[in-house]
Structure formats: structure tokens, C-alpha cells
Amino acid sequence: xxHLTEFRDGGLARALVRQIGQLTTRAWVLMExxxxxxxxxIRNGLDQxxxxxxxxxxxxxxxxxxTPVAAIDRALAIAERSExxxxxxxxxxxxxxxSGDLLQVKSHGAxxxxxxxxxxxxQVARQQPGRQVVFFAIGFETTAPATAMAVHLARRxxxxxxxxxxxxxxxxxAMEALLASPANRVxxxxxxxxxxxxxxxxxxxPIAEKYRVPIIVTxxxxxxxxxxxxxxxxxLESGExxxxxxxRRVVGLEGNRAAQAMLAEVFxxxxxxxxxxxxxxxxxxxxxxxxxEFDAEHRFPVAAFRTCxxxxxxxxxxxxxxxxxxxxxxxxxxxTPRTPLGATMVSGEGxxxxxxxxxxxxxxxxxxxxxxxxxxEVAPV
Amino acid sequence: MSKLPxxxxxxxxxxxxxxxxxxxxxxxxxSLTADLVEHLFAPAFRNDTLDAMGDSAVLExxxxxxxxxxxxxxxxxRPLFFPGGSIGEIAVHGTVNDLAMAxxxxxFLSAGFILEEGLxxxxxxxxxxxxxxxxxxxxxxxxxxxxxxxxKGHGDGCYINTSGVGVVPAGLKLGPHLARPGDAILxxxxxxxxxxxxxxxxxxxxxxxxxxxDTAALNGLVAAxxxxxxxxxxxxxxxxxxxxxxxxxxxxxxxxxxxLDENALPIGGDVESACELFGxxxxxxxxxxxxxxxxxxxxxxxxxxxxxxxxxGREAARIGTVTDQHPGLVSARTKIGGTRLIPxxxxxxxxxxx
Amino acid sequence: xxLAVPGQVRAIFESGGIRMGKVDFGGVVKDVCLAYLPDxxxxxxxxxxxxxxxxxxxxxxATEALRSFREMGxxxxxxxxxxxxxxxxxxxxxxxxxxxxxxP
Numbered sequence: 001x002x003h004l005t006e007f008r009d010g011g012l013a014r015a016l017v018r019q020i021g022q023l024t025t026r027a028w029v030l031m032e033x034x035x036x037x038x039x040x041x042i043r044n045g046l047d048q049x050x051x052x053x054x055x056x057x058x059x060x061x062x063x064x065x066x067t068p069v070a071a072i073d074r075a076l077a078i079a080e081r082s083e084x085x086x087x088x089x090x091x092x093x094x095x096x097x098x099s100g101d102l103l104q105v106k107s108h109g110a111x112x113x114x115x116x117x118x119x120x121x122x123q124v125a126r127q128q129p130g131r132q133v134v135f136f137a138i139g140f141e142t143t144a145p146a147t148a149m150a151v152h153l154a155r156r157x158x159x160x161x162x163x164x165x166x167x168x169x170x171x172x173x174a175m176e177a178l179l180a181s182p183a184n185r186v187x188x189x190x191x192x193x194x195x196x197x198x199x200x201x202x203x204x205x206p207i208a209e210k211y212r213v214p215i216i217v218t219x220x221x222x223x224x225x226x227x228x229x230x231x232x233x234x235x236l237e238s239g240e241x242x243x244x245x246x247x248r249r250v251v252g253l254e255g256n257r258a259a260q261a262m263l264a265e266v267f268x269x270x271x272x273x274x275x276x277x278x279x280x281x282x283x284x285x286x287x288x289x290x291x292x293e294f295d296a297e298h299r300f301p302v303a304a305f306r307t308c309x310x311x312x313x314x315x316x317x318x319x320x321x322x323x324x325x326x327x328x329x330x331x332x333x334x335x336t337p338r339t340p341l342g343a344t345m346v347s348g349e350g351x352x353x354x355x356x357x358x359x360x361x362x363x364x365x366x367x368x369x370x371x372x373x374x375x376x377e378v379a380p381v
Numbered sequence: 382m383s384k385l386p387x388x389x390x391x392x393x394x395x396x397x398x399x400x401x402x403x404x405x406x407x408x409x410x411x412s413l414t415a416d417l418v419e420h421l422f423a424p425a426f427r428n429d430t431l432d433a434m435g436d437s438a439v440l441e442x443x444x445x446x447x448x449x450x451x452x453x454x455x456x457x458x459r460p461l462f463f464p465g466g467s468i469g470e471i472a473v474h475g476t477v478n479d480l481a482m483a484x485x486x487x488x489f490l491s492a493g494f495i496l497e498e499g500l501x502x503x504x505x506x507x508x509x510x511x512x513x514x515x516x517x518x519x520x521x522x523x524x525x526x527x528x529x530x531x532x533k534g535h536g537d538g539c540y541i542n543t544s545g546v547g548v549v550p551a552g553l554k555l556g557p558h559l560a561r562p563g564d565a566i567l568x569x570x571x572x573x574x575x576x577x578x579x580x581x582x583x584x585x586x587x588x589x590x591x592x593x594x595d596t597a598a599l600n601g602l603v604a605a606x607x608x609x610x611x612x613x614x615x616x617x618x619x620x621x622x623x624x625x626x627x628x629x630x631x632x633x634x635x636x637x638x639x640x641l642d643e644n645a646l647p648i649g650g651d652v653e654s655a656c657e658l659f660g661x662x663x664x665x666x667x668x669x670x671x672x673x674x675x676x677x678x679x680x681x682x683x684x685x686x687x688x689x690x691x692x693x694g695r696e697a698a699r700i701g702t703v704t705d706q707h708p709g710l711v712s713a714r715t716k717i718g719g720t721r722l723i724p725x726x727x728x729x730x731x732x733x734x735x
Numbered sequence: 736x737x738l739a740v741p742g743q744v745r746a747i748f749e750s751g752g753i754r755m756g757k758v759d760f761g762g763v764v765k766d767v768c769l770a771y772l773p774d775x776x777x778x779x780x781x782x783x784x785x786x787x788x789x790x791x792x793x794x795x796x797a798t799e800a801l802r803s804f805r806e807m808g809x810x811x812x813x814x815x816x817x818x819x820x821x822x823x824x825x826x827x828x829x830x831x832x833x834x835x836x837x838x839p
Contacts, residue, residue: 001654001761003741003780003792012804013717015811035735036737043662045719062735089785090731103728113585114731116659117786119768120585139734142737145771146787153751194737197782197790220739222717223804249796250782256789258771337727347735357722581763589757589764654761660738734738734785 003249007221008044016226017049023233027053029185030232031178031321033171034140034192035062035347036220042354044222054229057186057321058354060174060274063138063167064091064347065319068273070307071138071167072097077302078134078165079110084300085128087121088136090114095346098308118150125154125162134296137164142194144168144285145259148266151287151294165296166286169272171195172203173283178320179211185321188232190218190225193247198263200255204243212241219247266291275309275343276316310335315342318351325355332356386462386507403500408530417528421506425513430489430524438524440489446548450485452476453544461504461538464578465593468541469511471669474598475620476545477519481600482616482672484555484607485547490516492526492543497536508539519598521545547600553607559614560635565681566701567674569602569694570595572624573652576666576730580655586732588658592651597670602693609687612677619673622726625664627673628701628711629725641701641713641723659732664713664723666730675703739784741792742767744777758783 032038038058041047047056060066076097079086086102093102093114106112111131115121118135125133137147147164154162171192178184191204196217204215214235218228228246235242245251265288272284287295312330317323325331325344335341337353344350406413423431430438442449456472473490480487492512496505516523574595581590599618606613615635619627624646632639641664648663656663670693676684681699688694701713711723742758747769749755758767758781768787769775780792 001657001741002743003797004657004761006801008716009804010717012808015808016804018811019807034737036739039660039735039738043715043721044717045715045721046717048720049718064735089734091733091735093731094728115585116732117768119786124585140737142739142784142789143734145789146768146785149753149768149770149787153753156752192737194739194782194784194789197739197784220737223800227800227804249793249800250790256771258773259789262771337724357724587765590762651762654763657740658760658763658765 004221007223009223013222013226016223016230020226020230020233021051023230023237024051024053025237028187028233028236029055029057029321030188030190030229031057031059031186032190033059033061033175036194037190037192037218037225038062040220040222040225046222046225058351060277060319061192062347063140064095065343065350066169066274067095067138067167068275069097069309070273073305073307074297074302075102075136075165076100076105077305078296078300079105079112081300083132085111085113085124085131085133087113087115087124087133089138092136092138095343096340098306118147122150122153122162125159129161132161135164137166137168140169140171140195141199142197144263144267145198148262151291152262152266154294155291163294163296163299168285169274170283170285172207173280174274175207177280179213181320183322188214188236190228190232191215193217193219193251196247196251196255198256198259200253201243201245201251202253208241208243214241215243217245217247217251276313276319310341313342315344315352318344325352401502403496403498403502403505403530405498405530407496408528414528421509422526425509426516426523428522428524430522440524443548447551448549450480450483450547450549452479453542454479455540455542457537457540459537460582461508463582463594466596467508467511468539469508470515470596472541472543473512473515473519474596474669476543477521477598477600478618480545480547481603482618483549484553484603484616485549487519487521487545487547487600490521490523490543490545492523492541494528495536495540496528496530497538498530498533500538505539515598519600555613555616557615557617557631557634560631560637560675560703561614562637562703562705563678564614564675564703565678565699566639566703567676567681567684568647568698568700569672569688570696571647571649571652572668572671573648573656573663573666575669577652577655588655590651590655592649595668595670597693599670599672599693602672602688602691605687605691606674606684609683610676610680612680613674615675617673619668619671621667623665623667624673625662625723625726628723631675632711633709636708638704638707639701639711640704641711643713643716645698645700647696647698661730661732665726737784739782739789741780742783744775744779744781747777
């Protein structure tokens with residue numbers, strides 16, 4: 001595939017790895033925020049190739065990991081209604097709420113359908129006027145323009161049977177919350193390249209300056225990720241803290257204006273609870289006043305439910321790079337990929353799942369920090 | 382919506398009583414059932430045993446047969462028709478292949494149908510026609526069957542169960558527990574075709590592609606492999622869960638490690654592209670005409686040679702090696718020279734956005 | 736969070752009042768919404784996420800990125816030294832801070 005395969009060249013990747021090795025003179029902690037980048041790193045085995053001084057922390061960049069439990073519980077309650085066709089991206093089907101997941105309610109008779117695009121859910125609504133179609137609008141800024149278009153069209157067409165359960169989250173507030181925490185260990189960020197397609201990267205320079213961290217807008221293929229790491233190391237080694245764009249072929253400073261215009265029309269900022277981390281102010285989007293009638297939370301008020309997360313689960317600390325999964329008491333015992341307590345074990349690229357599978361595998365083992373660290377709360381900004 | 386095949390290749394041999402679709406009576410055991418058997422099933426599968434219409438099929442075994450392989454599988458595929466095949470071919474090939482993986486020569490099949498009230502008769506006729514062709518090509522006889530009908534709203538159109546028996550040559554030892562460190566892991570061709578073909582017509586995912594299901598009977602290929610060498614340790618067909626599931630099973634049962642070379646995996650361009658688009662790992666995508674063979678390393682070349690001379694094995698390749706490292710686990714050398722673990726897939730692989 | 740894949744626009748059409756395209760992803764063709772890229776043309780490459788084209792791929796930047804990787808590869812092969820890696824791609828962002836954008 002053009003614009004994909006060339007950026008997976010093994011020889012060039014190994015050359016970049018050697019470069020990184022030669023540039024690195026001491027230990028550094030980098031975080032990639034985007035789950036897609038985490039996936040690429042694990043899938044290509046990049047973390048096994050990097051010099052041992054470079055620690056890559058897999059940040060809270062996957063909607064599977066960070067969608068609040070309350071949103072999942074609400075989704076389950078709505079999906080169980082007989083008149084509802086509940087449409088969702090595939091990623092969310094196995095994420096545990098307080099008791100159960102979408103796949104389980106499906107097995108009890110709920111009409112839960114996996115879609116590729118929010119427009120597919122809209123099409124179901126057009127085809128099934130007698131049923132209520134609810135679309136689970138999760139994801140970061142990359143996904144929001146798509147969900148925005150779906151509800152925008154629903155409004156334009158006067159559809160009465162389409163609504164969205166919105167739980168969009170935003171990257172920059174999360175980065176700031178992580179950096180503001182006194183326990184923060186992250187020294188440089190690989191910023192999410194596809195979020196950058198939509199939003200640009202004009203939001204990052206104030207963050208880089210305030211917290212003195214290099215921020216590299218990075219792509220997803222092995223060469224892109226290695227290049228992002230390389231640039232971060234160069235800056236760290238020379239004490240710089242700038243924003244760099246290493247994904248120029250698709251990301252520009254300002255982002256996609258047409259998408260941003262739609263986002264401004266459809267959504268407004270709101271506080272958002274991040275699973276395992278806590279509430280980060282103004283870190284999410286919800287439907288704006290003009291679109292409130294399409295908000296599934298309003299259309300399907302659910303009786304107060306008790307949201308409970310496992311007290312054993314420390315995925316929030318894992319997501320922030322404060323502890324390694326192996327430092328959690330439940331890891332590998334009460335909590336496994338088959339019986340996950342939190343989202344970082346459910347998601348294939350969740351750090352806990354990655355450690356569970358990779359840690360049992362002796363080849364290319366990375367040295368793990370010994371000793372548990374105490375629980376730390378995130379300081380809200 | 383799935384594109385349906387042309388149904389005019391199936392012609393009703395004698396007129397069925399004025400029904401264009403299945404009705405409850407077709408499962409009742411009375412004259413409607415008899416109609417269906419006489420005018421739809423029997424003509425398709427024509428053989429002496431079936432025509433005898435006994436309550437059981439009484440079968441002559443080949444002289445010297447001492448061991449039977451016996452397998453059963455149920456098929457609940459949606460949609461019923463997809464690029465490259467239908468539930469019919471899968472139902473025949475699936476059971477034939479399960480027998481073949483035991484090293485058996487498949488001989489006889491049964492077929493149980495659970496039909497949904499309202500299923501168009503020409504759909505059923507076409508499914509049965511394809512089953513008959515598949516059975517004929519594989520050299521097996523369908524000797525007994527059953528039909529039930531469930532009410533509209535149940536049954537997804539058509540469910541099929543096939544069971545089969547075959548004869549296992551004396552002295553042959555094959556099994557997922559027999560892989561040994563040093564063994565070579567071979568596959569007969571490209572992975573992922575079937576799963577992607579199904580995905581391409583699945584509601585909400587539809588896309589245009591040239592990919593068709595690879596559904597095929599593998600008993601001929603297996604016979605060629607066994608003729609080439611006695612040193613075959615494991616034969617498995619990587620259906621649901623793909624190559625990843627199969628290799629994990631073998632690693633676990635044999636308590637060995639497996640190392641794959643991702644650069645050696647045969648995979649079609651379209652399949653790769655579709656997997657990229659939906660975030661699927663090709664190693665977890667279903668196949669219906671592929672087998673994984675674990676053979677002694679010195680026999681690998683001879684077996685590959687046999688495979689490549691067979692129409693179903695032209696793109697056969699060695700994709701990995703059994704090791705005594707990390708027993709029970711499957712690892713892969715990635716295309717860029719890194720290492721990753723290939724876990725046992727948990728449940729159905731769903732398209733992802735993340 | 737963002738599985739987005741490059742594809743080439745093969746055809747542009749309208750459906751339900753929005754701009755759509757047939758996009759070819761290495762042989763697999765899918766309908767994609769092009770509403771957010773009004774200047775995207777047939778033949779252009781674009782990055783697609785959940786059925787929406789989000790960015791046009793700039794061929795010149797892509798070529799330049801590969802060129803610089805290959806150059807690094809050559810230097811690496813020749814000398815094993817990091818070499819003078821030109822960092823001309825990094826953007827000076829101090830000036831860009833002036834451009835305040837209204838957030839949604």
C-alpha cells in the first residue's frame with residue numbers, strides 16, 4: 001500500500017534504531033499518548049529494539065482504556081432497552097462496566113451492532129424508522145468530526161430515531177494533567193499524529209514551554225515512530241523543549257478547518273472523568289445546546305446506577321507511567337486478559353495486557369523496575 | 382447486503398407442491414418432508430446408500446480398515462452466500478478437512494438441516510447443489526440426513542450440521558501434541574482470504590474487493606503430504622481464530638515454543654489492505670482451505686515440493702520453526718526485525734478504530 | 736486512538752447531500768465521506784479514519800521524509816556515525832503561538 005509500506009522498511013528502521021542508540025547517553029522517559037501508536041510499537045516489536053535506557057510509557061491514548069465506567073454502564077442500560085439498536089465501534093464491545101460488557105448484554109438479547117463508521121449507524125436509523133438507534137460516540141479529536149457529521153445529518157434530515165451517547169475526550173488537557181502531577185516521570189511526548197490531522201498542533205507550544213517538555217507530532221508506521229523518538233532524544237540530550245512536526249505529510253499547524261467548524265457547531269467542552277485517572281476539567285466534548293435533543297443521555301434517562309470499579313485496579317497509575325503493571329497486586333492473578341479488572345487489561349494495547357503477554361515471553365525482556373511505588377492521585381490542573 | 386448468486390442454475394427436478402419457500406410442514410416428517418427429500422436432497426446427492434432411505438445408513442468399510450476418524454461440525458454462517466462460496470461448500474469442506482487433518486481418507490458424510498420458515502426454496506436448492514458438487518470433488522458420499530424447520534425469526538435462514546467418517550491408515554500418528562523442537566511449520570498458501578471475503582459483505586463493513594473465500598477440500602493435499610514423508614507430526618486447519626489460534630493450540634498441547642517469520646507469511650495484497658483498514662491481524666483471520674503442517678525439519682523440503690505441485694498448494698511456504706524456548710507461547714519476528722508475541726485470540730476479532 | 740489508513744481517491748460523488756468518494760486502499764475500495772476536504776481531487780491520496788477523509792497526503796512531504804530516512808540509512812551503513820542529520824523539518828513554533836484559535 002502506497003504511503004504505508006515504504007514507512008515499514010526494515011533496513012531503514014534498524015538504521016534509525018542504531019542512530020537512536022548512538023544519540024542516547026542516559027535514561028529518558030517518553031510517553032506516546034495515542035493507542036494507535038502503542039499498537040504499532042507492540043505490533044512491530046519496536047520496544048524490543050530500543051536501547052534499554054529509553055523507557056516508553058504507553059499513555060492514556062485509547063478510548064477503550066479511558067472511557068469512564070459510568071459511560072459504559074449507561075451504554076449497557078440503554079442497549080438493554082427493547083426499542084434500541086445500539087451501534088458501536090468494535091473496540092468497545094469487551095470493555096467491562098461495573099457489571100458486564102456490551103457483548104454480554106448482546107448475548108442476553110440486546111440488539112448491539114458493530115459499525116465501521118458513524119454514518120453506518122445513521123443508515124440503520126434511516127432504514128429502521130420504528131426503532132431507536134443510539135450510537136456510542138467515543139474517541140478522541142480524530143473521531144469527533146465523524147460523529148459530528150452523523151448527528152449533523154440526522155438533524156438536517158429531521159430524523160427522530162437517531163441519538164448519540166457522547167464520551168469524547170481531548171488530548172491536551174490530559175497531557176497537562178499528567179505533567180502537572182508531582183509524580184510525573186514523563187520527559188517528552190510523542191503527540192498523536194492523527195489527532196493532529198484534525199486539530200493541528202497549535203495547542204502544544206504553550207504546554208512544551210510551561211512544562212519544559214519536547215513534544216513531537218508523530219505518525220504511526222515504524223519509521224515515523226522511530227523518527228519521533230529520535231527527535232525527542234536529540235532535544236532531551238541538548239536540553240531543548242520545543243514542538244516539532246515529524247508527520248508533515250498529513251499534519252499542518254492549523255489542522256482541518258472544515259472539521260473544526262463542524263466540531264464547533266456540534267460539540268461544547270465539558271469536564272470528563274477519565275477511567276482510572278479521575279476528572280480532568282474541560283477535557284471532553286458533549287453535544288452543544290442546539291443538538292441536545294440528539295443526546296442519548298437525555299432521551300433515555302436511566303435510573304441512578306452505582307458505578308463501581310474494582311478497588312484492586314490500578315490502571316490509572318499504569319496509564320500515567322507511575323507504576324509498571326507488574327507492580328499491581330492483582331496483575332496476573334485476579335486480573336488477566338480473560339478476566340480483566342480494568343481497561344488496560346482489556347485492550348490489546350493496554351499496558352497491562354501487553355505486559356501480561358510479553359512478560360511471560362523471555363526473548364527480548366526489558367529490565368523491569370523493582371519495588372512497588374505508593375498510590376498517587378493525579379493533580380487536576 | 383450480500384450479493385446473491387444466480388439461482389437459475391438450480392432447477393427443481395420435479396415440481397414441489399407450489400411452495401416458493403420453506404414452510405413448517407417441510408420439517409414435519411409427512412408428505413412435505415418427503416417431497417423435499419425426494420425432489421431436492423436425493424437427486425443432489427444421488428447414491429445407493431442414500432437412496433435406500435433407511436433410518437440409518439449401513440456402510441461398507443474398505444478391506445483392512447481398523448481405525449475410523451469421526452468428526453462433526455455445525456455451520457451457522459451469515460450471510461449464507463458470500464464471494465467464493467456458501468454455507469453449503471463450507472459445510473462439506475469443513476468436515477472433510479477435519480477428517481483429513483487426522484490423516485483419514487474421508488468416506489461418508491451426514492447432513493442435518495435446520496431451516497427457517499420462509500427460506501426461499503431456490504436458496505436451499507442452490508446450497509444443496511453446491512454441497513453435492515463439493516462432496517463429489519472431494520470423493521465423499523452423503524449417505525444420511527435430516528431436516529427440521531423452525532419458525533420465522535429463528536434460525537438465520539439455514540443452519541447445517543455435517544458429520545463424517547473416514548479411515549485412518551494403520552500406524553499413522555498425528556496430533557497437536559506431537560510437535561517437537563526443530564520441526565518446520567508449513568502452510569499451503571495465502572492466509573486470511575475467507576475471513577476477509579465474509580467481512581466484505583457484512584452489513585456495515587461492505588467494501589469492494591476481489592478477495593474470495595478459499596474454501597476447499599484438503600484431503601487430496603493431505604494424501605500427497607503423507608505420501609512424501611512419514612515425518613509429519615501435526616496437521617491442523619486454521620479456521621476460526623486463524624493461524625494464531627492454531628499455532629497457540631499446538632504450542633500449548635505440545636508444550637513447545639513456536640517462532641514465526643512474518644516475512645515468510647503468504648498473504649494477498651487485498652487481504653493485507655483490508656486488515657489494515659479494519660485494524661485486524663491477518664494471523665487471526667479465518668481460513669477455509671488452508672492447512673498448517675508441522676513436520677520434521679529434514680522433511681520440510683520434500684513436503685513443500687509436494688505441496689507446490691498441487692493446485693491447492695502453489696504458494697506453500699515455510700513460515701516458522703518449533704523451538705524449546707518459551708514453551709506454550711508463539712512469538713514472531715516482525716517485518717522490521719523486532720519481536721512480538723502472538724497471543725491466542727480471545728473471541729471474535731472485531732474491527733477497531735484505535 | 737486513531738487507526739487511519741492512506742488511500743487514493745478514485746471517484747467523487749454526492750450522496751444524501753454530502754461529498755463522498757470511492758477510495759482505493761491497496762485494492763480494497765470503500766465509500767468515504769470527503770466533506771471535510773472540499774479541495775480533494777480524484778487521484779489524491781488521503782488519510783481515512785472511520786470512513787472520513789481527514790487530511791490530504793502531501794506527496795512532496797512524503798517523498799522528503801523517505802529521502803531523509805534513506806539518507807540516514809546510507810550514513811549509518813557507511814560510517815556507523817549519526818552523521819549530520821539535517822533537522823530542517825522541525826518547525827519553529829514560537830511565531831505560531833500568535834495564531835490563537837477559537838476552541839470548540
